[in-house]
Amino acid sequence: MLFDCERLTLARRLRGLRKNQVAQAVGTTPKAIGRYEAGAQAPEEPMVRRLAIALGVPVEFFQGGRSRVSLDGAHFRSLRSTSQIERDQALAYGRIAADVVGALEDLVDFPAVDLPEYAVSPDEIAGDGPVEAAKVARKALVGEPGPVPHVVRLLESHGVIVLVLPEAAERVDAFSADVHPRPMVFFNPAKGDYWRNRFDGAHELGHLVMHADAEPGEKIVEDQAHRFAAEFLMPADDIGGELPASADWGRLAELKAVWGVSMAALLYRARTLKIMNEAAYRNAMSMLSSRGWRRREPGPPKALEQPTMLTGAIEIVGAAGTDRDRVALRARVTRADLDLLIPRR
Template sequence: MSDRLDDIASFFDGGRLTLARQLAGLRKNALAGLIGKTPTAVAAYESGSKNPAPATVAALALALQVAPGFFTARPSRRTLAATAPHFRSLRSTSQISRDQAHAYGCLALDVVTAIERHVEFPARDLPCRPVAPDAIGRGPEAAAAALRLAWDLPPGPVGHLVRLVENHGGVVVFSPLANATVDAYSFDTAQRPIILLNPLKDDYYRQRFDVAHELGHLVMHVDAEPGGRAVEDQAHRFAAEFLMPAAEIADELPAKADWSRLGQLKQHWNVSLQALLFRARTLKVMSDVTYRNAMATISARGWRRREPGPMPLLEQPSLLPRALKLLADEARVDEHTIAAECQAPLGLFRTIVSRSPSAQPVSADAAGRPVSLLALEE
C-alpha cells in the first residue's frame, strides 16, 4: 500500500483534489483542519505547486471519502465543460453549493467516459443556435423550432423528453440529495451535454419544463454568462415554444380561466396549468388582468405546490442504467469495475447511473467486451 501511495503522490493531480473537496462541500480551510495542514498547503496541492506526501494523500482520501487513486489524472478532465454550468439563480445559490453541484456533474462525465469504453452510445446530435443575452426579437422561439425540426419531431406534444435527449446523445442524471438545494442545471462538454435534475422535484410537468429549459441553455448559450435574468428568460421562452409551439397551441388556449379546458390542455400537452396560463398571456390570448386573477386562484387553492388531477410518474433516465445492465448481462462487467475505472465513490456512482436517486443498478462478475446501445426504447 505504501508503494501505491508513493506512486499516487508522485503523479498527484491537484485538479482532482479540488474536485474531491468540492464534491464534499468543503472549503480549503475546512479540509486543512481535517488533515492537520494549513489552508496554504491545501492551496498548493490543488494548484500543483507542491505534491503532498504519501501520508497526506492517505489523509486526504480519508477526509474526502474517496479512494487514493481518485487523485491521479483522468483523461476526461481534458475534455471538461466548454461552458460554465447554467444555474437558475446565482444569487439564491451559494458558491459552495454551485461548486459541489458542478463537481458532481464533472464526476458524472468521468462515469460516462468509463462506460463509453465498453458501450456505444447514440451520437451527439444537439445543434448550436446561439442567441445573445441582449438580443431582441424571437431568437429563443426560432431556436426551439429549429431543434424540433432537427430532431424531426412531429406536430403536437413532445413525447418522453428525457429519452428524447438521450437518444440524441445527451446525458440526463439525477443530482444526489446533498445537492437538493440546487435546481436543475446543465453544462456542455466536448464529449456530451449533461442535464442534472433535482432529486426532490416530484412533479412530472415541472420536470419536463426543467429539461426543456436546460435544452434551451445548451442550444442557445454556449458562450453566454450563466445565471443572468435575460439568459433565464430566453431559456424559459425556448422551453415554452419547444413544448407548446405557438402556431399549434394559440387557437386552443382559452381567453378566460376555463379550468376544465385548461385541464384538458394540460393532459394533452403534458405541461402544467401555470405554464399554460403563462403561455396564454405571452401569446396575448389572455389579458394581463385575467392572467393575474387566474394565478391568484392557483395560489389560493394551493395549486402552486401541487396542481389538481392525476400526476404521471416522473420521466426517468435510461441511457446509463440500461448501459450498466447491458454490461452486466452480456459482457459480465459489473458496477464495481466501472466505478473503479473512474475512481468514483460507489454511492455517487450508483446515483449517477440510476433511474431515480434511490435506485441501484444490477451487478455481475467483471470481464469485458464491447457492446452497443444506439437507441433507447421501452
C-alpha cells in the same frame, strides 16, 4: 505516487466542504490545503492517506482522472439562489459523471450527438430568436406537431447525457453544460413535479441549442431559454386555438394532461400569445396562489421522466462481465459515487 492537485479540489467539492473543514479533518491548515490544490506543494504519503479517508475516496483517486472536462460554462437557473459551495458540488458530480461516461463509451455505443444549433444573442431581449430556435429544434428532434411525448427520452436519443443530481445537491436547480464530447443535463431530485421537470428539460435544451457562447446566469439568457421551452413544448400554431381566454380550470386541467405542462405554464402561454389579457392572467395567477396551487397543482401526482441511457449501458457491460466495481475502477471514481449518479433500476 503521482498526485494530481485538481483531483483534491474535485474530491473536496464533491463532498461540499471548504478548505478549512478539510484542514481540520486531516490536522493541517487551510493554507496547506490551498497549496496542495494549487500544485505548489505535494502532500506526503501519510497526508494523502488522511485526505483520502476524510474525503471518502481511495488514495488512487488522487492519481488523476480520465478527463479534464470543464463545466465552468454550465447554465444554472439562478446564481443568487444557491451558494458557490453548492454549485461547486453539483459541478463536481458533473465531472465524475463525465469520467463514468468516458469509461462506458470505451465499451458501448451511445447515440450520436445531433442537436441543432441556432445561436441567439444574449443581448436580444424581445426578438423572435428563441421562438425560431425552438421551431428549428422541434423540426429536427420531434418532426411532428402536437405534444412532446417524453422530454428526457428525446434528449437521450439525440446523445445528451441526462442525470438526476444526488440528494446532497438538491438545492441546485436543473442545469446544463455544453461540454465535449457530450452535452449534459442535470435535474433536481427534490422538485418531484412531472410537469415542471419536463419544462426544465426543454429549458436546458434551449441553452444547448442557443447559448454556446452566452454568459451563464444572465437574466436575459434565462428568459430566452424559458421562451424556447414554451414554444418547444406548446407550439403557438398547435396550441393557440386550444387555450382559454380566462381561468377555465377544467379546460386547463385537460390541456395539462394532453400537453404535459403545468397549468401555470399554460396560463403564461395564453398571456404571451395574447389570448389572455393581462388582467385575466393576474387574476388567474392570484387564484393559483390563494389555493396553494403554485406549490402543488390539483390532480394526482405523476412519476417523473427518468433517464435510462447510462443505467442501460451499465447493465449491458455488466452482462458482458464488467460489473459496477470495474466500471468505477475504469472511471477512477468511487463505487459509492457511481451508484449515487446512476442508481440501479
